[in-house]
Amino acid sequence: MNNTVNTLLGSELFNGISEKELIRLLDTNNYKENNYKKGEILAQQHEVCNRLIILIKGSVRAEMINDGGKVIKVEDIKSPNPLAIMFLFGKKNRFPVEVTANEDCETLIISKKTLLSLFQDNKQLLQNFLDISSDYATRLSSKLTFLSFKTIRQKLAGYLLDLSMGESMFDLDRSQNDLAEYFGVTRPSLSRELAKMQQDGLIEISRKKVTLIDKEGLLNLVVRV
Amino acid sequence: MNNTVNTLLGSELFNGISEKELIRLLDTNNYKENNYKKGEILAQQHEVCNRLIILIKGSVRAEMINDGGKVIKVEDIKSPNPLAIMFLFGKKNRFPVEVTANEDCETLIISKKTLLSLFQDNKQLLQNFLDISSDYATRLSSKLTFLSFKTIRQKLAGYLLDLSMGESMFDLDRSQNDLAEYFGVTRPSLSRELAKMQQDGLIEISRKKVTLIDKEGLLNLVVRV
DNA sequence: TTAAATTTGTATCATTTGTTACAATTTAAG
DNA sequence: CTTAAATTGTAACAAATGATACAAATTTAA
Numbered sequence: 001m002n003n004t005v006n007t008l009l010g011s012e013l014f015n016g017i018s019e020k021e022l023i024r025l026l027d028t029n030n031y032k033e034n035n036y037k038k039g040e041i042l043a044q045q046h047e048v049c050n051r052l053i054i055l056i057k058g059s060v061r062a063e064m065i066n067d068g069g070k071v072i073k074v075e076d077i078k079s080p081n082p083l084a085i086m087f088l089f090g091k092k093n094r095f096p097v098e099v100t101a102n103e104d105c106e107t108l109i110i111s112k113k114t115l116l117s118l119f120q121d122n123k124q125l126l127q128n129f130l131d132i133s134s135d136y137a138t139r140l141s142s143k144l145t146f147l148s149f150k151t152i153r154q155k156l157a158g159y160l161l162d163l164s165m166g167e168s169m170f171d172l173d174r175s176q177n178d179l180a181e182y183f184g185v186t187r188p189s190l191s192r193e194l195a196k197m198q199q200d201g202l203i204e205i206s207r208k209k210v211t212l213i214d215k216e217g218l219l220n221l222v223v224r225v
Numbered sequence: 226m227n228n229t230v231n232t233l234l235g236s237e238l239f240n241g242i243s244e245k246e247l248i249r250l251l252d253t254n255n256y257k258e259n260n261y262k263k264g265e266i267l268a269q270q271h272e273v274c275n276r277l278i279i280l281i282k283g284s285v286r287a288e289m290i291n292d293g294g295k296v297i298k299v300e301d302i303k304s305p306n307p308l309a310i311m312f313l314f315g316k317k318n319r320f321p322v323e324v325t326a327n328e329d330c331e332t333l334i335i336s337k338k339t340l341l342s343l344f345q346d347n348k349q350l351l352q353n354f355l356d357i358s359s360d361y362a363t364r365l366s367s368k369l370t371f372l373s374f375k376t377i378r379q380k381l382a383g384y385l386l387d388l389s390m391g392e393s394m395f396d397l398d399r400s401q402n403d404l405a406e407y408f409g410v411t412r413p414s415l416s417r418e419l420a421k422m423q424q425d426g427l428i429e430i431s432r433k434k435v436t437l438i439d440k441e442g443l444l445n446l447v448v449r450v
Numbered sequence: 451t452t453a454a455a456t457t458t459g460t461a462t463c464a465t466t467t468g469t470t471a472c473a474a475t476t477t478a479a480g
Numbered sequence: 481c482t483t484a485a486a487t488t489g490t491a492a493c494a495a496a497t498g499a500t501a502c503a504a505a506t507t508t509a510a
């Protein structure tokens with residue numbers, strides 16, 4: 001339990017909340033601590049999501065299983081993080097995925113009702129929750145921006161301009177492999193496009209070091225007419 | 226003002242809140258009513274987003290303007306809806322876009338601080354806000370799912386299976402034009418792929434009427450191995 | 451009802467991207 | 481330091497998609 005409190009204090013959701021206050025919140029309200037062995041299922045797909053599950057220790061995977069029993073999508077979530085923060089509210093508040101323990105896990109479970117009470121009880125907690133949700137949605141939105149560019153060159157232009165923060169020289173924050181996956185393209189295609197953009201005098205690149213040469217040209221790529 | 230109250234009562238954010246309670250909330254707290262003429266700017270790009278703007282009447286457009294003064298992205302928002310609900314919280318709480326009135330507009334403006342107080346004052350309002358945020362993020366997430374499929378055929382398979390809700394026959398909910406834009410592909414390419422999928426015995430399609438013929442085959446398209 | 455506007459079907463050719471394979475380089479592990 | 485693993489650079493060919501254009505079908509408005 002002490003361990004749990006310390007873990008929570010270090011998590012984003014309880015950021016800025018004192019140890020005393022956290023203990024008070026947890027004591028005066030209902031919550032459960034559940035442990036899961038490797039392979040156990042934390043949440044079934046399509047099950048109503050009426051509780052916040054906070055991963056204290058371990059990691060889980062989220063899989064979408066379709067009628068044929070095949071896995072569609074996999075996501076890994078590590079502690080200390082809340083699961084399915086997105087699906088606790090909204091019209092369709094059901095788990096879109098099956099959540100399985102990758103290893104032995106410890107979790108803290110707070111019912112939706114309790115959580116709403118906690119929000120009214122503690123402004124900081126509410127604001128943290130809103131911040132986390134908002135950041136999550138912002139990440140999704142920003143990813144959508146890049147994906148909605150049609151060509152790899154456009155995606156790269158948008159990504160690099162965004163990453164540059166106004167600077168001309170900077171380092172890539174992902175490997176080409178990761179970036180290709182993020183864009184939903186193949187790694188050789190991405191690598192080739194980087195080489196082409198260098199040939200065309202838009203950028204210079206060597207491993208992770210990037211220099212923007214023709215900013216105007218890059219900007220033109222991401223302009224919608 | 227009476228008009229404002231009625232509009233708000235019919236909006237998602239104040240859904241389930243009684244007229245009396247709404248008047249109480251608005252009376253006991255600070256808010257502003259601002260009107261904008263066509264062409265006026267409601268919010269500058271990069272400006273700190275520290276207030277919720279609710280569009281009571283009219284419509285606005287959101288545009289991303291880059292260094293070169295060119296428009297990157299356009300989104301239209303109609304009343305009665307809150308603007309920038311996503312950017313009120315989170316680390317990067319600045320407007321990512323410039324918001325301009327498409328026509329004469331009426332707005333209700335509530336500061337972030339006041340909004341947080343309202344949330345503590347009224348559980349229903351908080352839950353509505355969380356629901357709206359969650360639904361928004363769910364839509365983004367679901368769009369990302371389709372976009373992350375590489376081929377148009379995969380995107381279509383995912384989209385159609387999702388839309389079918391288990392039924393074999395149903396109607397498309399968008400025109401091919403809209404669907405192509407949603408996927409980020411060209412309309413002829415989408416149309417061609419639909420025709421090919423029909424040739425290959427996966428579906429039958431005539432205008433908006435769709436019949437899923439080979440569900441197993443469609444499922445296989447969206448499975449990640 | 452008729453004309454205009456929108457949506458859909460389809461074809462051709464250019465361009466982009468995927469697939470596969472392999473070598474060079476860098477990083478991590480022992 | 482040495483070897484293995486991961487990352488990056490490229491190449492050749494196949495496949496998918498874009499761009500453009502035009503006709504047919506359908507819907508909307510007058």
